[in-house]
Amino acid sequence: MSEHKGSMNRVYGWLLLLPAMVFLTAFTYYPMVSTFFVSLFSDGTATRPSVFVGLENYQFLLEDDIFWKVLVNNLWYAAGTIPTSIAIALMMAIWVNNRLPARGLVRMAYFTPTVLPMIAVANIWLFFYTPEIGLFDQIGSVFGFPSQNWLGDPELVLGSIIVMTVWKEAGFFMIFYLAALQSLSPELEEAAHLEGASRWYIFRRITFPLLMPTTLFVTINAVINSVKMVDHLFILTKGGPDNASSLLLYYIFEVAFSFLDEAYASALTVVLLVVLAIVAVGQFTLMDKRIHYR
């Protein structure tokens, strides 16, 4: 018998699926659809019920300077975190995969940020970034650098946020590279070595191309993270100064739960969903399907 067939089994298959589907419908599919509908109505109050306004919320969105600022910030945040964390992750994986004294300890050190809550480590980083007494300024002063207001200066704040995010993510991505490196056959590298190829050449022409599926997988993860990792903003900056470090999801949170404008928050959420849809389409066209989803 190959697979369960027949009408009885067909019903059984759906029955097994039903509980998960109920939850997914209630908390993923339904909200996706209703977000779109809510975004077409005005925000109702006790005295003024919500009415259909068509694309008015989106018109407002196009004219909202904060929205554009936050969107651009998010692009910089993605551009700053994705390549850097992936490059560091790859470097870490290669180091930890080689013979290295105290390898276990080093691997544990790299991985530690992954098991720590963002919100908790943000407390520590807040201290690191404090002007004058903070760690960065204390180290800087040894080398004669002036004190910086890392989180208060609009020019520096997004960079400071990016540095912390890279620290948090890199060790997590390292794991995927490490797993991939361990599955590569060592003969390839040995053969290349015997041919007199340099390490850099071996990496560039053999290892890196073979790691491509992992790189794509990690990139998708990094893109998703650049959309949803906003926890540290609550501790470090609250999006400030003057929205210089605010990101799209954080802005949605503010609009929905501080300014209590559900309709506009829904329009912003639709933008976020569209961004993720583009990423998803990109993933399926880019990614060799047999590698991760078969």
Added chain:
Amino acid sequence: MSMARQTTLFNRIEIAAAWALAFLWVMPLLYALWAGFHAPEYATRFDLFAPLTLENFATVWEQAPFGRYFFNTFILVTSILVMQFILCTLAAYAFARYEFRGREVAFALVLLQLMIMPEVLIVENYSTMSKLGLVDTIAAIGLPYMASAFGIFLLRQTFKTIPKELEEAARLEGCGPMMILWKVYVPLARPTYLAYGLVSISYHWNNFLWPLIITNSVETRPLTVGLAIFGAPESGVDWSIISAATLLAVAPLLVAFILFQRQFVQSFMHAGIK
């Protein structure tokens, strides 16, 4: 000869760099340990002979209901894990071993949640919870995460590798479908459950945004939210106290991680390869 010397020099630089990076990566934790176990006057002054103290932890424990927060997080993480195991096991079994109309479409729909995670749908999920009267309950924190695409996918991949002959043998012994799932599939997928369990526990122990939104009382708040409120700059506590609170909040997971380091890393790897 010169070639070999070059390599060793290069290797030494590389080893030093790897260690330096490792040191940078644990810096925040080392600092938290320093500040947490020393009196406030040493928070920004590093003196090897500074006396150790547990005073900060005592203060934290007095000033905020961390015991309650621990309890809430524990209930939250366990209930999510149990529900995830049940829902994902059933769905994964259906996808791996049953043929039914619409299976491919249903599977694609499930995978959608890998991309559109509950974090993105906070606005609508909040209004759903308030319609259900569940705002400010621990159940509301967990509900959006209980059916997990990641878990379904991971278990489906594992179930597919289990030989069908084993199922056939169990059937001949008179086992029904649920019995087969329980007796054959679940035990053989134990490493996957362990891997997924560890990933899930660390994710939900550390989760912040949705719990922050949906809770507003001590009775429901998990550790992360409690810690954020406690450490907010406007509450004016000093670095030593915040470090102690931070250490308290991360301690259980961190200790577990250090003890079962190999398990953790291997589990994340296992979950990553699929």
